[in-house]
Amino acid sequence: MAASTQSAESQSLQRAVLGARRLSNMFWAVVLSLGGAGFFLAGLSSYLGRNLLPFSDPTQLVFIPQGIAMGFYGVAALGLATYLWLVIALDVGGGYNQFDKANNQVRIVRHGFFGDNRHIEIEHPLDQITAIRVAIKEGLNPKRALYLKIKGRPDIPLTRVGQPIPLAELENQGAELARFLQVPLEGL
Template sequence: MEIKDNILKQKIINTEKLYDYLVNITVFLGSVGFLTAGISSYLNKNIIPFIQTNEISFIPQGLTMTFYGTLGLLISSYQILILYSNTGEGYNEFNKEKGTLNILRNNFPYNKTPQIILTYSINDIEAIKIKKINNIFNVKQSILICLKNNVEIPILDVRKPLNLNELEKEASELASFLQIPIRT
């Protein structure tokens, strides 16, 4: 969070980018293996010498491996493209001088608009809300802005669970800058 001349700017970045790249590259390589095994079983020939696919019949094993290999290649390639293009990253800018809140996020690179920009009046903001959802395997933490017309806009989604004190500190800094209350 950066405050300068009545302007508060929060950068939104993917802190788990290296981990996401590693997972998607692993899926990509596994998919190449599945696709190669499926094609090898169809041709009844080992395309890669150290992978023995002689005993795999094309129907149903080879066909299934070809399907999942192709699907994995498509999904992992798409995910890597999203990571590379920084889709979803951006910033939140609270400008007291202009009285505006600008939410800017990078869009998918091949869209007509390279960025998504949402603008709201600071006067329409009623409160800051902290939202925490605990599931068995997933914890979702968010800081939301509550507008006067009962609209809640997420401005910060936390992938990695934060200590509740850290989340509250982030929300309280924002609330004190805007001079509005915090809801839970």
């Protein structure tokens, strides 16, 4: 959860959730774009017999099999880069968690791809919330997340996907949310 806003009367709490617009995703999109363009131009240069790259001379490559392999790798990398740029532009996975005491409702919104059927929106009464659960798993693939426990439903994740949140920040967010909702904090 990236940002938090709370109303003056302490009736509403809204937290933004970071989606695909992360620095790491942008880094990999740039790397894939540049690398894919280089490989594609190298393959095309070997086919045309003209140098299209300013830093090397791929015209010396034999088109079959080297040039065609370079072109294939370039097209694959450019395809992945296009997908990654699209995910970043749409901010897939981003959204917010809103807890509104005045309306007795929790609203969890996440952005998806195109159309209404790819947009996730969950609304539930606040009095159905039983606890806030903290899940911590260390090791090679660490996981630190907050979950909303609701009667009769599976736990709903409240934190971003991907890079784990620092432990102190996770504990503070969980404690703040449990205090605001007046429910127990589990898992610490």
